[in-house]
Amino acid sequence: MRALLLALSLTLPASAAAQAVMTWLMPDLPPASIRARDQPSAGITDAQIAYVQAHWPEVQHRFVYANLKRTWTMLDAGEPVCYSFTLINAERLKRAHIVETGLLPPLQLVVRAEVAAALPLNANGEVDLPRLLAMPELRGLISEKRSFGTQLDTALRRRPPNSTLKQTVIGSYGENILSKMLLSRADYTIDYDFILAYYKDRNPRLGVLRSFPIAGNAEPIKLGFACPKTDWGKATARKLDELLASKEGARALRNSIDKWISPDARQRYAEQFSAFYRRREKPMLAPGGP
Incomplete structure (x- = not known):
């Protein structure tokens, strides 16, 4: 049955597939996500997804807690799921459609x-x-x-x-x-x-x-949502990117991270943080992309 559902989701038009259920793969790693009774609560990505839920009520949002190995196995297999907290690097950009959601100090x-x-x-x-x-x-x-x-x-x-x-x-x-x-x-x-x-x-x-x-290791790290390299993943990534592309969305993303960053780091990387969230007020995925 699971294989059949997967096959159907991948053959449906992207818009139809994206409107049924949104399955989030969650890290069990506070404070990236703070798990409470198998549901997200007050972590960084928990707050980000809460914003998405509030602005995308047409879909059912469900949560699956998985370790990093299982998460990327599912994404590489093209399953209709998105990982909620990936640190972005060149290798992961090749494997998934990624929606940038914030910056972390290194x-x-x-x-x-x-x-x-x-x-x-x-x-x-x-x-x-x-x-x-x-x-x-x-x-x-x-x-x-x-x-x-x-x-x-x-x-x-x-x-x-x-x-x-x-x-x-x-x-x-x-x-x-x-x-x-x-x-x-x-x-x-x-x-x-x-x-x-x-x-x-x-x-x-x-x-x-x-x-x-640490000298030579001082660039902030981008993080984001990762969706599979499929038509469903592409459509879902674009939908998530659009939901976040506003002053309200950028402010919600920044608040989700700022509460967990020390005053030293907020001051040290203030310029980079401000520049990122100004960009996040508009769609960041290229038209026809990602």
Whole structure:
């Protein structure tokens, strides 16, 4: 039956297929999405989808929580679903029709306030990561299972043999590593600013931690909705793009993210954020595209 429904959805005219049901693939990753009884609640993409629901009541919106592997398997198979929270890169743009929904600060160095003055910063206030990794007096802690992208992963692999950066296999690495920093068992880690903000909201004691940009890794990250490379996916992406293309839509998208970003990051990337949301007031997909 599932295969039959999929086949029908892919052979229907795009407009008809898009008007039946809108299935969202959701990440179980606070605060990207904060799951409550298998429904979205107060996360970043939860608020974005709430805006879409309010302006697209003709369809039934349903939610499926899936890990990243399952999500992209379904998209690559052309299933009539859209992923609600993809970080946009060249490889994903080839695999899906993507509607841009916001900007996030890049990975940051998270540090205990007491040692912030000792950080090796360049003239732009960015951390020189190779120099930091060579400083024996500052202790780092990261998850050994996690990738931080090509540039940062390369710097981490090339750290000196006597580096005091440690890797851990502890579960719930974000929260646990931050907790260890409160106990002065580590001076710094690497994480997203919005992840830090989420845990600060849950644990006010984490308010003593600060975030700094990392040199060479300071460009904000685009995120968006990803729909399959099918006629249905193309029509649905264009519909979503149009729904968001207004001052009201751009403001809703910005508010969904701003609440999870630190004051430091909001100030640091204010110009880029403002430019993006001005563009988001109009359709961003090219006519006849994406």
